[in-house]
Amino acid sequence: MQKLLADVKTKDELTTYMALNILEHELTQEKHLIVAWRDQAKGNHRDVSHLASSQEEADTKLILHAKEATSAGATIISIHSQDTDVLVLALRRYPELCRNVHFVTGTGQRRRSISLQPIFDALGSSTVAALPGFHAFSGADITGRFSGMSKRKCWKVFVDMDPDVMAAFGQLGTMQNPSEAQMDLLERYVCKLYLPKMDLTTVADVRWHLFKKKQAQAESLPPTHAALRAAIMRAHYQALIWSVDVVANPELPSPDDYGWYLVEGQYRPVMTTLPPAPEAVIHLVRCSCAKTKCSSNRCKCRKAGLRCTELCSCSEGDGCDNMPDDDVGQDDDDDEPSSDDDE
Numbered sequence: 001m002q003k004l005l006a007d008v009k010t011k012d013e014l015t016t017y018m019a020l021n022i023l024e025h026e027l028t029q030e031k032h033l034i035v036a037w038r039d040q041a042k043g044n045h046r047d048v049s050h051l052a053s054s055q056e057e058a059d060t061k062l063i064l065h066a067k068e069a070t071s072a073g074a075t076i077i078s079i080h081s082q083d084t085d086v087l088v089l090a091l092r093r094y095p096e097l098c099r100n101v102h103f104v105t106g107t108g109q110r111r112r113s114i115s116l117q118p119i120f121d122a123l124g125s126s127t128v129a130a131l132p133g134f135h136a137f138s139g140a141d142i143t144g145r146f147s148g149m150s151k152r153k154c155w156k157v158f159v160d161m162d163p164d165v166m167a168a169f170g171q172l173g174t175m176q177n178p179s180e181a182q183m184d185l186l187e188r189y190v191c192k193l194y195l196p197k198m199d200l201t202t203v204a205d206v207r208w209h210l211f212k213k214k215q216a217q218a219e220s221l222p223p224t225h226a227a228l229r230a231a232i233m234r235a236h237y238q239a240l241i242w243s244v245d246v247v248a249n250p251e252l253p254s255p256d257d258y259g260w261y262l263v264e265g266q267y268r269p270v271m272t273t274l275p276p277a278p279e280a281v282i283h284l285v286r287c288s289c290a291k292t293k294c295s296s297n298r299c300k301c302r303k304a305g306l307r308c309t310e311l312c313s314c315s316e317g318d319g320c321d322n323m324p325d326d327d328v329g330q331d332d333d334d335d336e337p338s339s340d341d342d343e
Contacts, residue, residue, distance in 0.1 A: 012038070036061055053248040059085045060245035063093055067246045070098045078113065080104045087114075088135045089245055091128050094120045096246070126166060127159070132242045133172030134158050136235040137186065143234050144269065147219045149193060157193050165189050173239025176253070178232060186232055187225075194222045203228055212310055227272035233259035234269060288313045294322035 019037040023044045034043040034051065041051035051068060055061050063086070066077050075098050079090050087103050094101060094116050102113045120128055138154035139145025146154070158169070168185035172178065178186075184201075191200045200206050203222045210221055223231060237258035244250035260267040287300040290313050297303045299322060301312060307324045314320040 034065065036065065051248060055245070055248070055250065057241075059083060059089060060242065062086055063089045063245040064248060066090065066097055066101070067093065070096070074098055076100045076102075078102045078104050082106070083141075084135065085140060085242075088131045089242055091116055091120060091123075092132055092242075093246065094128070095125075126163070126170065130158075130166050130169035133169035133235065133239050136172065136238040136242070137169065137232070140235075140238055143238050144231070146190070146193065146222070154193065157189065157196065161189055161192065172236050173241075173243040178236050183229065183232055187228060190222050190228060215311075224272055224274065226274040230259040230270040230272060233257075286311045289320075290314065294320050 015037050019035045019040075019042070023033060023035055023042060032043070032045040034041060034048050036042075036051060036053065039052055039054050041048050041053065048068075051065065053061055053064060055064065059081075062079055062081060066079055069077055077098055077100070079086060079101065081087070081103070082105050087105070090097075090101065090103055097116075099117060101116045103116060104111065104113045106112050123131075134154075136143050138149070138151060138158070145151075158166075165185045165188060168182045168189075171182055187203055188201050190203055191198075191206050194206050195209065198206075198209070200209065203225055207221050207224070214220075222228070237253075237255055237260070240258075241250075241252060244252070255267050256262065259270050261270055262268075287294060287302075287308060289299050289308075292298060294302055294308055294312075294314050299308070299314075301308045302322050308314055308320050308322045312320075314322075
């Protein structure tokens with residue numbers, strides 16, 4: 001039975017059966033009901049053909065119907081859902097809905113009703129406008145999330161960002177493609193997410209810093225520049241879908257140009273268009289010499305015919321005999337004044 005109910009065709013037929021029969025049930029005759037399923041909508045008290053929608057997700061259809069209820073004169077609206085997406089979209093559309101809107105979530109005895117107005121007033125219009133973009137970027141149902149970064153941590157960094165970064169989140173989904181300036185601002189947010197106390201602005205610098213100082217593993221590093229661009233495009237596409245949640249039959253572009261590619265009839269995410277690191281770094285040799293000054297072939301770098309780097313343990317001490325010549329020269333220049341300084 002469980003396998004039968006999980007079948008897509010069974011779900012579709014069951015939903016259609018329930019939608020058509022609920023309006024004809026005697027217990028519902030004294031209530032004004034509107035039922036939506038597939039790309040259809042039907043009411044028991046008036047024509048609602050304008051609500052027949054091609055939207056694929058119930059998340060956006062709930063907002064579509066809430067907006068229509070407001071237009072029809074509703075003064076109290078309760079939106080029932082357990083999905084964060086719906087709460088985010090409802091908050092974004094709150095100025096277009098009646099004043100008394102509640103988000104009802106939970107199940108059984110743990111069900112609770114949340115008034116949207118206090119949340120909207122506390123956050124402010126600019127932050128609320130940026131919520132869908134932030135939610136898509138930090139991890140929604142289909143956009144993925146940053147490894148090791150909880151929603152709480154993403155939110156803490158988000159609310160502390162400057163207005164330019166906040167505006168960049170708000171612009172996701174509002175145009176055909178994000179601009180280069182917008183992508184740079186979102187990259188700055190990711191840098192703060194991984195290194196809150198530093199002012200690095202590129203993920204390449206953050207990756208190098210974490211790798212050099214902490215030898216951080218791949219799952220602890222931010223995405224590469226190429227991987228981040230693909231993630232931004234996926235978040236932008238999700239925000240595009242959400243931006244037309246009050247349009248019954250929106251026209252959306254193909255996902256192909258937004259961080260997705262089609263394989264055997266299914267879309268899969270583009271993880272990156274470049275290797276995660278240069279070949280030399282992937283096969284990096286790193287020595288742990290601390291006292292021998294890397295003067296013999298016991299040094300892994302010297303044995304491999306390579307110069308020591310900042311990643312080696314010897315870089316923390318003095319007098320490595322295997323440092324690149326330009327580094328030695330640079331140290332000399334820094335330690336001794338030039339002839340011009342002497343004069």
